[in-house]
Amino acid sequence: MPYLELAGFGSAALIQTFDLRYDLVSALVELWRSETHTFHLSCGECTVTLEDVSLQLGLQIYGSAVTSVSTIAELVALCYSLLGVSPNNAESKFMSLRFSWLKANFEHLSINATEHENVRSYSWGSAILAMLYREFCRQKKLDAVDIDGCVILLQSWAPY
Known part of the structure; x- marks a missing residue:
């Protein structure tokens, strides 16, 4: 946990498992307009913003x-080159790593590890929001049956 906090992921790491409200997500997909990246509600248009990402996550x-690393054909090899270990297929999901996998592999770092955390200099909130927008647009184009991205952000944002 201290390393995740140093990297700027402390708050996000505290998020526990949640029950996905499929009905809410499905309804929001139906209300999404890709042209404007907004939800068209009876009371007007609204969308998840960077401020929402910052405050909630x-x-x-x-x-x-x-x-994006989409030009890299083998993400497992990239992960191995950066971290020295990579997950097997059951432990990875699309283009993300589970916190449980990170904890299992990096709870105790080697004596050669440094505390220099340049990941803190990146706008991770922007990446989360862009991925969520992309997933909503993908849903509208392909009539997909699943959705990726930070659905917990969407689910916590919706009541507001």
């Missing part, structure tokens, strides 16, 4: 851009 919204 405690993630950095200023800093260097987090860019």
Whole structure:
């Protein structure tokens, strides 16, 4: 946990498992307009903002851009080159790592590890929001049956 806090992920790491409200997510998908990246409600238009990401997840919204690694064919190899270990297929999900996997592999760091955390300089909140917007647009185009991205942000944002 101290290392996650140093990296700027302390608040997000405290989020526990939650019950996904499929009905809410499905309703929001139906109300999403890709042209404007907004939800069209009976009371007007609204959307999840960077401020929402910052307040609800405690993630950095200023800093260097987090860019896609879609040009890298083998993400497991990238993970191994950066971390020295990579998850097997059951432990990974799309393009993310589970906190349980990180804890199991990095709870006790080697004596060669440094406390220099340059990940803190990136705008992770912007990446989360962009991924969520992309997923909503994908849902509208493909009539997909699943959704990726930070659904907990969406679910906590919706009542407000």
